Amino acid sequence: MGKMKTLNNKITLNLNSDAEVSVKGFIAPIEHTAGNFHRKWDALANLRAAEPEQQYSAAVFRDFLPAEAVSVGECWEIKQAGVQELLEQLHPKPSLEMRAEMYGLEECKGFRACLRAYSDQFVDIVFRIHAEFALTDGWFTPSQFAGHLIIDRAQETIVFFLMHVPAGTLNFDVNWETILEGWDAPRWITDGGYCSQMELRSGTQDVLQDTEFTETITQEEAERLLIQQFYKSQRINWVSLEEALRMTQAQQKPVHVISLDGPLTDEAC
Known part of the structure; x- marks a missing residue:
């Protein structure tokens, strides 16, 4: 592929397919689920990275790049x-379909990236991936896989890669088909929990230290642009209840209150 170019604030993104990338995989033992599934269900209790370390051709990471030139803040x-292929390093049975046909959750399907920043030397790409793993007798559904891909523009090589499940009070859901509760026939039951580390990683993010970007947006702005690609609810300009009450006084308009039993975005949040 040709060298990376900058055209009218749009840049082309390339990788040298001859290069190799060593990626380490981690899944920490799960220490919390609301219903103690991590103690009762062997597949969840023993969930570990399938391959602690694996070599990849850089060609695998070309799938994270846009087909055309992009500008900062643009998503693809x-x-x-x-x-x-990368998720199989964590577990041999990843699924990117999110069982959307069963539950009608088309919004939660997908995998998208955003150009966060670039300089003469580096490109910083932020991405969001929705995927789950088919375990024995059930499903493990992380809230999301968030990540960074940093590329050396001159060498067309990867200097940092991270795909991880972000921290949160709860950051995964599970669905388990079991007769453990004493039922005559297997039933599906659900739970939520927290995994302190589930990630794929290569290199170090410190490479960007002291980098002066030609054009950039913040990490928060990039994440906001990405989540809006999935959930229409995130395109609404939400305000706090206190702010809404101030606005209703100023505008002399009523407040309509809707109570929701669950999140509007990632299930385990």
């Missing part, structure tokens, strides 16, 4: 093949 769809 990641190709499925590269995501699938």
Whole structure:
């Protein structure tokens, strides 16, 4: 592929397919689920990275790059093949379909990236991936896989890669088909929990220290642009209840209150 170019604030993104990337995989033992599934269900209790370390051709990461030149803040769809191959390092049975046909949750499907920043030397890409793993007798569904891909523009090589499940009070859901509760026939039951580390990593993010970007947006702005690609509810300009009450006084308009039993975005949040 040709060298990376900058055209009218848009840049082309390339990788040298001859290069290799060593990626380490981590899944920490799960220490909390609301219903103690991590103690009762062997598949969840023993969930570990399938391959602690693996070598990849940089060609796998081309699937994270846009087909055309992009500008900072622009989002694009990641190709499925590269995501699938990388997730298999964590677990041999990843699924990118999110069982959307069963539950009608088309919003939660997908994998997208955003150009956060670039300089003469580096490109910083932020991405969001929705995927789950088919365990024995059930499903493990992380809230999301968030990540960074930093590329050396001159060498067309990867200097940092991270795909991880972000921290949160709860950051995964599980669905388990079991007769453990004494039922005559297996039933599906659900739970939520917290995993302190589930990630794929290569290199170090410190490479960007002291980098002066030609053009950039914040990490928060990039994450906001990405989540809006999935959930229409995130395109609403939400305000706090206190702010809404101030606005209703100023505008002399009523407040309509809707109570929701669950999140509008990632299930385990």
